[in-house]
Amino acid sequence: MSARLVLHGVCVGLLFAALAGAPTPAKAQKIYIETDLEGASGVYKFSQTREKDTPPNIEACEFLMGDIAAVVRGLRAGGAKEIIVSDGHGSQAFLPRLMEPGAKYVTGKPRPSSGLDETCDAIVMVGCHAMMGTPDGVLCHTQSSKSENRYWYNGVETGEIGQSAIVASYYGVPPILVTGDEATCRETKKFFGEHCVTVAVKRGLAREAAELYPFEETRKALFEGAKRAMAELPNCKPYQVKLPIQAKKEWYELDAKGVKGKLMTREGEILDLRDLYKF
Template identity: 55%
Template sequence: MAEGNWKIYVATDLEGASGVFRFAQTRDITSPLYVQAMEYLMGDIAALVRGLREAGASRVVVADGHGRGDNFIPHLMEPGATYITGGPRKPGEGLDRSFDGIVLLGYHAMKGTADGVLNHTQSSMVEMRYWYNDRESGEIAATSLIAGGLGVPVIMVTGDVATCREAREFLGRNVVTVATKRGIGREAAELYPLQETREAIFEGAGKAIEAIGRCRPFKLPAPIRCKREWIERTERPSETRIAVRESSVRDIKKILDF
């Protein structure tokens, strides 16, 4: 086993987990499909935690990020990490400057990505879109900016092929990416067997630890011009309009909510 004293934060989402490709798996926690998706996510997390520990991480903190943030199944928690779940809590709870790297696990491509499985930005229900300094940005960029504000680099991203591509476009070539499936449409995918994606995640975790020194925190010059757009109902039933909000944001923690 490698020597190391690395401290790694893991931000999770559900849409990019192995085996997840339908919104019905991600929206209603009382649905058996949702509970099964949570199990899939826990399997991916377990492979990552084993890989990070094997590669020398001494502390791993895994944060539950999808929806209301209560997607973890306690009896499936892999030993060697702690697990932050439930809400309300702020994005990046528990993340601070002492971490050597952050992994984005189970992420998805931004809204409008043709081959992005379950593509959306923050809310698929109102088709939210975000721009930072005039560049349309998804959740990979948002989480990376929040971590970057604390000086913590993204070292690894998992999700579908489109997610991996978006990660490299925003973060550069040094970030380790592991594809869990290939998107065909928003709810259509070529799935990879779970045993294989978990092996890939385990191996990717080792490479991610090696990449720590090469990955740089993701930052934008402040203040950041932030814009978001979403679909809003009007007074008339079935009629909608596009709402827009713009702001100049200095506090990086406010880039989602301005």
Template identity: 35%
Template sequence: MRVMIVSDFEGISGVRTFRQVIKEFGRPFEKARILITEDVNAAIRGLKAAGATEIGVVDGHRWGNPPNIIDEKIEAGITVLREKSARDNFIKSCDAQVLVGFHAMAGTKDGFLSHTSSSILGLALGLNGQYVGETAWCVWKGAYTGFPTIMVTGDAAVVREAKSFFPEIKGVTVKTALSRTSAKCLPLEKTRRMIEDVATYALKNLSQFKVPETPEPPIEMDLVFASPSFANSVAIMPGYRRKGDRWLSYTAKNWPELNEAFSMALRLALSQLVNLQENRSRVGSEQGNRYVREFVCHAWESEFPPLPELKTCREKQIQPKQPKL
């Protein structure tokens, strides 16, 4: 069996602050790289025990640049798929997907480091009238290719969120948010054991998982940014329509068009931050890192802006339960 692991950072065991997930904070980030590597290793061991013959790992946080996972410390025989071509080739014939270290969507009040795709942009994403996060996006991306997502790990909020969209998915709760920027984490030994055990359980019961349906086309996408300037940069793209000073919409005929439109929107919005990168390269390394740290602190410590109500909303919230092993 061929399984892909996609990792993020905010939902990793032992991560309690945003300073651990941003390279420019130095030592906290470097120490946390061990945490993300060991969570991924726990999932790998569990999948191997269930019969996985090929496992590909995608370092998803900040697109793996800079690297978060320590490649040299990954379980023997496993390769981190750093190149896009390698990821694209691996995904073509997967049997299942596992999400490790994920976080809740933007606007989730009880979600640790909750955001969607970019905390700096303060972005919220809606599809066909309901807000969605990175977890649902990744599940649907796999579903479009033809395989189910069998497990997600992270805080209690992301597990609840995942189950509200995909009730059959297995969840491992490794922490609970105390606020948007702090969390109470379970002991590392306990969470790694849970990740390994649930990965084994889920893959052994792969036949119980159905490939979920992707959003029904035409797909109406809503993007709500923290600042009008981000929306302004995306509004120039053909197909986008304004619904407000921070709010844009786009109608896609199918999933590939949706994926391309969303990716382009992210690139255009992030281009507004070019001064951040120019400032960092123009000044000395430590001065540049300090500038980035101040920028990130402001983004995380600012109150998340209110979100408009979409045409429908998902009211059902399914509480996460660990499977009986």
């Protein structure tokens, strides 16, 4: 072996050593968290989510804020530099007195924009529920729990976690963590694959019945899951659907008293992913 080759080998070795020892570049700077109320720890009745500002509703919002706090802490421990948390529940659920430091909290309606855009590196969904019709899905629904909406995109029935991820895919943003009941976690793996981390905070027995996991355990699992999700981020891909989307929607007509009437159907095309919720 010539001296030159030996020298070359040493140089390559040094280069590998330098690469292995170097800290991995911080890619995941900005995380967007979408939230919902139905999938929070301790929430299992519609009376907790539908009737704004009642004692059970305020308590449920406290439960959600506790879940969010655990996720914010976990994301930061995993390297997140900037975190935006969006209040995604219809009637809004944030309690500012319980905001965990290290994130910004966006709430109130209507808003000019959600804050989700191409500057975000990943989307996290906290407090989610399974799609309408899931037998073991706690408080399961898609958009409207009363009119029992259902949506199909290119023939695939899709719930709210899929809908959020489709909009995020417009900006090239992948889902990295979804939290909710066991049915939500199953739906997540089916739609987004194995790399997207899931954390279950309860197991559904029926739409308004559940086996609840204690807060101390769920908050620990949420922290660990969020930290793990940051490590999984490079392996996660945006959830993409083919455009134009062939869309179908089904829902029940409701009368003035909210009593279910005729089943309605609508079909059409969605040309822009940002218009998903307009259909």
